[in-house]
Amino acid sequence: MAKLLQQHSNAAGWAPPSVQKRWLLTLLIMLSVSTLIALLIKSAFDSCDPPHPRNFHVDASNQPVKDFPKSIKTAPSPLSFMKSKLVLLVSHELSLSGGPLLLMELAFLLRSVGTEVFWITIQKPTETDEVVYSLEQKMSVRGVQVFSAKGQEAIDTAFKADLIVLNTAVAGKWLDAVLKENVPRVLPKVLWWIHEMRGHYFKLDYVKHLPLVGGAMIDSHVTAEYWKNRTQERLRIKMPETYVVHLGNSKELMDVAEDSVAKRVLREHIRESLGVRDEDILFAIINSVSRGKGQDLFLRSFYESLQLIQVQKLKVPSMHAVIVGSDMSAQTKFETELRNYVMQKKIQDRVHFINKTLTVAPYLAAIDVLVQNSQARGECFGRITIEAMAFQLPVLGTAAGGTTEIVVNGTTGLLHSVGKEGVTPLAKNIVKLATHVERRLTMGKRGYERVREMFLEHHMAHRIASVLKEVLRKSKSHPHS
Numbered sequence: 001m002a003k004l005l006q007q008h009s010n011a012a013g014w015a016p017p018s019v020q021k022r023w024l025l026t027l028l029i030m031l032s033v034s035t036l037i038a039l040l041i042k043s044a045f046d047s048c049d050p051p052h053p054r055n056f057h058v059d060a061s062n063q064p065v066k067d068f069p070k071s072i073k074t075a076p077s078p079l080s081f082m083k084s085k086l087v088l089l090v091s092h093e094l095s096l097s098g099g100p101l102l103l104m105e106l107a108f109l110l111r112s113v114g115t116e117v118f119w120i121t122i123q124k125p126t127e128t129d130e131v132v133y134s135l136e137q138k139m140s141v142r143g144v145q146v147f148s149a150k151g152q153e154a155i156d157t158a159f160k161a162d163l164i165v166l167n168t169a170v171a172g173k174w175l176d177a178v179l180k181e182n183v184p185r186v187l188p189k190v191l192w193w194i195h196e197m198r199g200h201y202f203k204l205d206y207v208k209h210l211p212l213v214g215g216a217m218i219d220s221h222v223t224a225e226y227w228k229n230r231t232q233e234r235l236r237i238k239m240p241e242t243y244v245v246h247l248g249n250s251k252e253l254m255d256v257a258e259d260s261v262a263k264r265v266l267r268e269h270i271r272e273s274l275g276v277r278d279e280d281i282l283f284a285i286i287n288s289v290s291r292g293k294g295q296d297l298f299l300r301s302f303y304e305s306l307q308l309i310q311v312q313k314l315k316v317p318s319m320h321a322v323i324v325g326s327d328m329s330a331q332t333k334f335e336t337e338l339r340n341y342v343m344q345k346k347i348q349d350r351v352h353f354i355n356k357t358l359t360v361a362p363y364l365a366a367i368d369v370l371v372q373n374s375q376a377r378g379e380c381f382g383r384i385t386i387e388a389m390a391f392q393l394p395v396l397g398t399a400a401g402g403t404t405e406i407v408v409n410g411t412t413g414l415l416h417s418v419g420k421e422g423v424t425p426l427a428k429n430i431v432k433l434a435t436h437v438e439r440r441l442t443m444g445k446r447g448y449e450r451v452r453e454m455f456l457e458h459h460m461a462h463r464i465a466s467v468l469k470e471v472l473r474k475s476k477s478h479p480h481s
Helices: 001-010 017-034 098-111 130-141 154-158 169-189 221-237 251-258 261-272 295-310 333-344 361-366 383-390 422-437 437-454 457-474
Strands: 055-056 065-067 086-093 115-124 162-167 190-194 216-217 242-244 280-286 320-326 351-355 369-372 395-398 414-416
Touching: 055 280, 086 098, 086 154, 086 169, 098 115, 098 130, 098 162, 098 457, 130 437, 154 169, 162 457, 169 190, 169 457, 190 457, 216 261, 216 457, 242 457, 251 261, 251 351, 251 361, 251 383, 261 361, 280 295, 280 361, 280 395, 280 422, 295 320, 295 333, 295 395, 295 422, 295 457, 333 351, 361 383, 361 395, 369 383, 383 437, 414 422
Parallel strands: 065 242, 086 115, 086 162, 162 190, 190 216, 216 242, 280 320, 280 369, 320 351, 369 395, 395 414
Antiparallel strands: 055 065
């Protein structure tokens, strides 16, 4: 794709609109594949506030929680030792949400080194679903073998597998439902990949086998700490050896983020479709629309920022709020509330709702600032945050969850409190970045440097490789394996 963009760069300046639009359509189709695994979507650094990252912390059993180097030199194939191994991936669902897409990315990384990869989905719609069908086809094309989560084939594959990856806490219920009395036989070779931060996932029915698995892999330190405390206090069980693995941006997304021609074309197209000018300032939140993602509080902050600018008589370009992840077909009460608020405040010309999409790159190219406004405990990690930083965008984020391990407050973005207490601080931060162009650009550049240093695909691959080696080593020494 980079070569295609480079070939087009010489002609992009003078090609007629019809040609540019045809080329853009081709580019967007390519992006829909290359950024599929980079959506919404939901690691090895401690909180960004301390000057030096820690090397480990203690899990519920007072064992060190291993962590791995944050900035690792690119290696040809960090997962090459997985060649010819058999891995079973168990996903609670197959959708466009962060967990399943992240597991798909792991599947493709393993396939690239010759691993035999099998995939099962626990919860599937009874009727044909276009998204599920499309994602299964993409996996099939890449050599991932997809079959039913129930039945003898699933049982046999679990027994034969060198490694089983359970994706999300909910996937734990598959063990008893399918393997039944054979559960102890597979636990030593299970790696449990946890992405959740919500309290309702802490059910014994889901995670009762957690203490006996080969290991747990969690996307951020704050989430690992939360699981350690929560499982011990609420469920009276101990976490297994736990590995913190920060995520990384795909090579495909980085190709687009680092290509000025691609970004310019995408920026012009998206802004034209929204009816905004090049000099206008766009603040966007890119997440599934739900109360936990904080779109309602973001709109309140945005409206308050417009009021501040008016009262203080500040001269700034026209500001717009973009909400990517909308789904009016579902007609949720929350989304209706958002749209009613916009109409009530008479800011329809300033707020743009974009349907949920596979392609986040065009919107990252078009906006000026990303708002990561997840509430309560925040994001487990927040993949969209490092994607935005790859596009040299500053981030306005809540001081919660994995965001605090990605965004360096005052350097790559600005943090604010969760809840209603964060509405005014976020509004003021919006005004700060709207009125200080150089600060906005400098933060974006520093965010990009941070991504290059620690949040690339090869960083993630090295970290995951270290975890897989540990789990495989322990499972081989176990009598049940």
